[in-house]
Amino acid sequence: xxxxxxxxxxxxxITDVAREAGTGKxxxxxxxxxxxxxxxxxxxxxxxxxxERLNYQPNQMARGLKRGRNRLIGMLLADLTNPxxxxxxxxxxxxxxxxxxxxxxxxxxxxxxxxxxxxxxxxTYRVEGVIVNALGVREETLRPVGGGGIPAVLVDRLxxxxxxxxxxxxxxxxxxxxTRHLLDNGFDDIWFVVQPFEQVSSRQLREAAxxxxxxxxxxxxxxxxxxxxxxxxxxxxxxxxxxLNLAEPAAVERALAELDRAIDASGxxxxxxxxxxxxxxxxxxxxxxxxxRRIALFAANAPVALCLALHxxxxxxxxxxxxxxxxxxDDPEWAELTGITAxxxxxxxxxxxxxxxxxxxxxxIQTTARDCLLPGELIVRASTSR
Amino acid sequence: xxxxxxxxxxxxxITDVAREAGTGKxxxxxxxxxxxxxxxxxxxxxxxxxxERLNYQPNQMARGLKRGRNRLIGMLLADLTNPxxxxxxxxxxxxxxxxxxxxxxxxxxxxxxxxxxxxxxxxTYRVEGVIVNALGVREETLRPVGGGGIPAVLVDRLxxxxxxxxxxxxxxxxxxxxTRHLLDNGFDDIWFVVQPFEQVSSRQLREAAxxxxxxxxxxxxxxxxxxxxxxxxxxxxxxxxxxLNLAEPAAVERALAELDRAIDASGxxxxxxxxxxxxxxxxxxxxxxxxxRRIALFAANAPVALCLALHxxxxxxxxxxxxxxxxxxDDPEWAELTGITAxxxxxxxxxxxxxxxxxxxxxxIQTTARDCLLPGELIVRASTSR
DNA sequence: CTGTTAGCGCGTTCAC
DNA sequence: GTGAACGCGCTAACAG
Numbered sequence: 001x002x003x004x005x006x007x008x009x010x011x012x013x014i015t016d017v018a019r020e021a022g023t024g025k026x027x028x029x030x031x032x033x034x035x036x037x038x039x040x041x042x043x044x045x046x047x048x049x050x051x052e053r054l055n056y057q058p059n060q061m062a063r064g065l066k067r068g069r070n071r072l073i074g075m076l077l078a079d080l081t082n083p084x085x086x087x088x089x090x091x092x093x094x095x096x097x098x099x100x101x102x103x104x105x106x107x108x109x110x111x112x113x114x115x116x117x118x119x120x121x122x123x124t125y126r127v128e129g130v131i132v133n134a135l136g137v138r139e140e141t142l143r144p145v146g147g148g149g150i151p152a153v154l155v156d157r158l159x160x161x162x163x164x165x166x167x168x169x170x171x172x173x174x175x176x177x178x179t180r181h182l183l184d185n186g187f188d189d190i191w192f193v194v195q196p197f198e199q200v201s202s203r204q205l206r207e208a209a210x211x212x213x214x215x216x217x218x219x220x221x222x223x224x225x226x227x228x229x230x231x232x233x234x235x236x237x238x239x240x241x242x243x244l245n246l247a248e249p250a251a252v253e254r255a256l257a258e259l260d261r262a263i264d265a266s267g268x269x270x271x272x273x274x275x276x277x278x279x280x281x282x283x284x285x286x287x288x289x290x291x292x293r294r295i296a297l298f299a300a301n302a303p304v305a306l307c308l309a310l311h312x313x314x315x316x317x318x319x320x321x322x323x324x325x326x327x328x329x330d331d332p333e334w335a336e337l338t339g340i341t342a343x344x345x346x347x348x349x350x351x352x353x354x355x356x357x358x359x360x361x362x363x364x365i366q367t368t369a370r371d372c373l374l375p376g377e378l379i380v381r382a383s384t385s386r
Numbered sequence: 387x388x389x390x391x392x393x394x395x396x397x398x399x400i401t402d403v404a405r406e407a408g409t410g411k412x413x414x415x416x417x418x419x420x421x422x423x424x425x426x427x428x429x430x431x432x433x434x435x436x437x438e439r440l441n442y443q444p445n446q447m448a449r450g451l452k453r454g455r456n457r458l459i460g461m462l463l464a465d466l467t468n469p470x471x472x473x474x475x476x477x478x479x480x481x482x483x484x485x486x487x488x489x490x491x492x493x494x495x496x497x498x499x500x501x502x503x504x505x506x507x508x509x510t511y512r513v514e515g516v517i518v519n520a521l522g523v524r525e526e527t528l529r530p531v532g533g534g535g536i537p538a539v540l541v542d543r544l545x546x547x548x549x550x551x552x553x554x555x556x557x558x559x560x561x562x563x564x565t566r567h568l569l570d571n572g573f574d575d576i577w578f579v580v581q582p583f584e585q586v587s588s589r590q591l592r593e594a595a596x597x598x599x600x601x602x603x604x605x606x607x608x609x610x611x612x613x614x615x616x617x618x619x620x621x622x623x624x625x626x627x628x629x630l631n632l633a634e635p636a637a638v639e640r641a642l643a644e645l646d647r648a649i650d651a652s653g654x655x656x657x658x659x660x661x662x663x664x665x666x667x668x669x670x671x672x673x674x675x676x677x678x679r680r681i682a683l684f685a686a687n688a689p690v691a692l693c694l695a696l697h698x699x700x701x702x703x704x705x706x707x708x709x710x711x712x713x714x715x716d717d718p719e720w721a722e723l724t725g726i727t728a729x730x731x732x733x734x735x736x737x738x739x740x741x742x743x744x745x746x747x748x749x750x751i752q753t754t755a756r757d758c759l760l761p762g763e764l765i766v767r768a769s770t771s772r
Numbered sequence: 773c774t775g776t777t778a779g780c781g782c783g784t785t786c787a788c
Numbered sequence: 789g790t791g792a793a794c795g796c797g798c799t800a801a802c803a804g
């Protein structure tokens with residue numbers, strides 16, 4: 001109370017400081033920019049004192065206006081609700097801190113219109129660059145960015161007609177890792193569950209890699225194709241792709257119903273011990289299989305995994321993991337609690353690298369668009385291994 | 387590709403537009419500010435065309451520099467990892483959108499130093515106001531804010547020497563609601579688990595309300611006191627306060643050990659059906675109690691609840707809910723999945739109101755500091771009611 | 773209705 | 789070393 005003067009005193013300007021220090025603005029400016037060698041120690045001391053006395057803080061806006069750079073960068077997030085985003089953000093913040101940048105965080109909340117508005121806003125504020133975790137629509141929306149516009153780097157996903165640096169998970173490797181893990185642990189009926197992926201490159205890659213492994217190809221040839229469902233494969237193991245449009249409740253219900261039929265048709269997952277108990281006993285699994293097929297769900301990301309888990313719990317009770325195994329890309333906080341296996345993304349590093357890339361662009365580097373693919377880490381839990 | 391000119395053309399300025407439209411800057415400025423009535427339709431059309439042709443976008447920085455307001459507000463979050471923060475943020479964004487404000491989101495990541503730096507940064511960028519979800523340290527750090535500094539509104543918690551508007555949960559009511567629910571459902575050994583609360587007003591209030599109810603007072607008299615442990619109370623029901631310092635692994639371990647002893651000492655929670663099964667059957671509970679006491683944990687917020695759940699699962703297995711009931715303030719996404727009871731905060735509205743308050747302050751309203759306490763909603767799940 | 777003239781707070785020549 | 793003077797992109801009087 002005593003330390004907070006109630007009158008809001010007009011913020012001191014550089015002019016005030018100059019007057020207070022009995023000198024001109026130039027010297028103050030130089031002081032602020034660390035050009036100490038050009039100031040007499042005596043003057044320097046006076047300036048220091050004046051600044052202290054007036055509690056002066058330079059106006060970044062005015063500064064940016066003149067010098068053409070305001071040290072602001074935009075960070076456009078598609079969905080902060082997804083823990084992935086928050087984690088990436090941590091890396092972004094750390095890097096910004098280290099590089100003297102200030103990130104403006106914008107949250108599109110899954111709305112294209114929002115994405116557009118924020119992008120517009122960012123250019124209006126003349127940010128020096130943008131890191132964008134796009135909604136996945138086409139370039140159209142991102143007009144002001146990349147290419148001829150302001151420097152940009154993409155996170156997690158590419159955008160169609162947009163040439164820019166990109167950093168994200170090595171989706172192909174991650175999906176392969178997960179699929180192989182399931183296969184190795186004796187699951188022979190695997191459902192890859194993913195949100196609509198026509199527009200989102202990362203989802204596409206994950207799904208493609210999954211199908212590739214399941215079809216027993218093993219090679220790296222891209223067997224894309226927009227088919228969408230059911231594959232045969234590897235030693236009798238079957239793979240399916242199930243699309244879960246989380247934005248469309250009715251569609252979700254239909255998809256889940258299809259899943260239910262498959263689960264109901266399959267036998268129990270194995271034995272009594274299927275219930276998650278003590279993950280200290282991760283012994284080699286019994287690949288002889290019980291009656292029916294061993295079914296596993298491979299969620300393409302955390303939101304999907306959560307949706308699946310909620311549904312399964314509602315349908316099969318608290319013990320649902322005895323019937324189905326669940327593996328998810330992304331390792332949300334509840335994964336450990338629930339015992340599902342996960343592939344953790346190097347989120348922090350993704351964010352950090354993104355800023356580094358952007359910084360280089362801002363500094364004028366001219367290389368062609370770069371990609372940085374970071375590996376995921378498999379975290380085996382009771383759900384898929386006993 | 388065809389739409390992205392590869393040369394980054396210097397952004398058009400208001401001068402360019404003026405020239406292009408064959409007029410002076412003033413008219414452009416007026417057009418930008420919507421003073422249409424002062425422009426001849428003919429001029430207006432020319433301006434419109436010029437703007438379109440040059441893809442002109444006004445520079446907010448320069449604009450702010452002149453007019454003294456840049457429509458920027460700061461949003462300082464203590465911990466984005468806490469879902470609470472993200473949810474509040476949604477409300478903040480919506481309100482900002484509605485009021486034409488642009489929120490600068492700053493994430494202190496639980497570090498006082500960060501908080502200080504960001505606050506400094508925000509004032510440096512001359513934001514018009516700040517919404518702060520403080521770490522809970524003393525006013526010291528928040529020097530530039532509130533009182534004589536830039537307008538501020540506090541979220542969730544007060545800061546000691548800081549007079550400012552504040553909006554948050556009605557902690558007293560929420561804690562009472564939870565405690566009463568547990569009591570009504572026959573639990574007679576209740577542990578309120580909370581992070582260190584000397585510095586954080588919301589935690590203090592929750593804990594105090596809990597103890598008050600447990601001590602059977604019922605009235606609203608403030609029986610504060612920094613005691614910390616064990617109370618007697620209401621019809622033989624016992625209440626305990628357990629401090630869980632999440633930042634201190636060793637301390638966490640000790641606290642959890644104490645909890646374990648209590649749980650081990652108590653009998654089973656009730657019967658076989660204790661395992662979460664079908665929450666459709668929420669029948670009146672059996673208050674006669676089995677052998678021993680019916681023990682329940684009341685987590686003061688989501689991070690605490692998660693820590694508890696993880697620990698209990700590790701110790702008692704997947705079926706831990708058969709031994710202990712868990713009720714949490716905050717309703718994280720995994721609550722439904724796990725079946726714990728929760729008190730959901732009106733997070734969105736908290737954020738929205740905060741911005742409204744701040745906006746009023748910015749507009750110059752002079753009332754004394756206001757409080758806005760919003761009610762929580764009890765969401766009963768299988769954990770506490772069968 | 774419209775153009776002209778000052779600045780906003782600061783960085784930058786360029787002389788002193 | 790130091791301090792005027794000018795300009796950044798824009799808004800706000802003040803004339804026409």
